[in-house]
Amino acid sequence: MTEEVASRSSSVQSVDRALDVLEALARAGKPVGVGELSELTGLPQGTAHRLLQSLQQRGYVRRDAARKYSVGTSAMRLADAAQRSLARSSRPFLAELVTLSGETANLAVLEGDDIVYVAQVSSPHTLRMFAEVGRHVPPHSTAVGKVLLAAMPRERALAVLRRTGLPARTPATITDLDAFVAELDLVAAQGWAADEEEQESGIRCVAVPVLGSGPPVAAMSLSGPADRFAGGRTEGLVAGMQRVAAVFAAG
């Protein structure tokens, strides 16, 4: 009866299915009933129902008055831990990037509609930080933001941009939506993004996604003064960054 083989090594069936359920709910983006969920996941209704029960008891799933289910708040507690752990465990890799480049390395995630810097290792010869850990910035003016927006379904990226707008942070900030969408296409195609003094004058930035299972939730960046951090160096750095990001993602 096993239609799909677990891609590799062992995995506990019911756990895997419970995660399928959660992810289906997350993807649906609206409350769904047992029947619909059973179709979305390919699970028999009875099974889907039982898994929902288990998840609901722990607060990972909510059931509304119409008996439709959606992702519950317990997930938020886990996300908090995930973010801390991400910040902690990325530091050695960020440090490696600093060694590689001599510039400041950051790890950022998209939280709601903002980019949040969760970790940073600063360059030895940086006098001033341009973004502190914990800082929230709009996604369109940063390299990490471009990387994460480019990786999500275009429709969702546009929804984010609609909410945040494209405020100018510097004269170089891309404030035209069509131009920005073109930029996203470029970023999606090449797999990395640049920020050419678009967030802060005199600061350049390059970012790559941290690719794990599913769409990326984090991106690594290097940033430094525009005069030092210029042109030709970029290509070489990107390769190194992708390597480090891949090793980090692989764990």
Added chain:
Amino acid sequence: MTEEVASRSSSVQSVDRALDVLEALARAGKPVGVGELSELTGLPQGTAHRLLQSLQQRGYVRRDAARKYSVGTSAMRLADAAQRSLARSSRPFLAELVTLSGETANLAVLEGDDIVYVAQVSSPHTLRMFAEVGRHVPPHSTAVGKVLLAAMPRERALAVLRRTGLPARTPATITDLDAFVAELDLVAAQGWAADEEEQESGIRCVAVPVLGSGPPVAAMSLSGPADRFAGGRTEGLVAGMQRVAAVFAAG
């Protein structure tokens, strides 16, 4: 061999245990090895290891170079969905609070160190909103922030306050740490919090936690002009708010 009986109704054992594993990792706050995790959860090592494998394959758990495990980034994707769902499904309840009070109702969560308003239903006779949805504000100057800080382990609340500081938003903002800790004690004891023009002059606010399984991650508040929204009304409102919050939490 069943030492603990599931408090009520059915639940899938391996799913329950997988959630135990995730929550233990979240609680630990640092990477832990299989052995330690097995102690934390009471699961045999082999079992703990197998569950970790399943979770890791899906990105809900990370394994670092030292084979220590922590919560993975997939949890963040779920949290995003959870927040949207929370915003959506709370609206009817917020509306009920508006009907009950005539004032503006909000739902807020703690995201990182900030309070974020995720949903709002505004009072019919409000000319101006004092907090828009999506807005980030420091926790110490809001009723919702007090409620959520009061509910977390005091040590963690203090860590948050250390990072955010206690900046004055108005002359009434509590800027003294000892005074604020006393306020948290009060809030924890009475189960609700007030904001007496501490976030914005002329605006009062009352908040109650949304209690689900585990510590609350969200709080509901009512806010309005200080002159209209005063003194004696508070007690009556709090009871109603707690009722609505309980119904909402119960699903």
Added chain:
DNA sequence: TCCGTGATTCCACATCGTGGAAGATTTCTT
């Protein structure tokens, strides 16, 4: 290099989850 600690794998067993189908609800129709 040689231990010791702790992570991983193994496998016979039986527990636990499974899913089809029956039984309740709720919701839509007439």
Added chain:
DNA sequence: AAGAAATCTTCCACGATGTGGAATCACGGA
């Protein structure tokens, strides 16, 4: 309102799936 349709929930005998004690293996320290 009453019936019908759709959907959710519960049930239970079966056996596939997960279990966990013990053996093996990998790492890191001395």
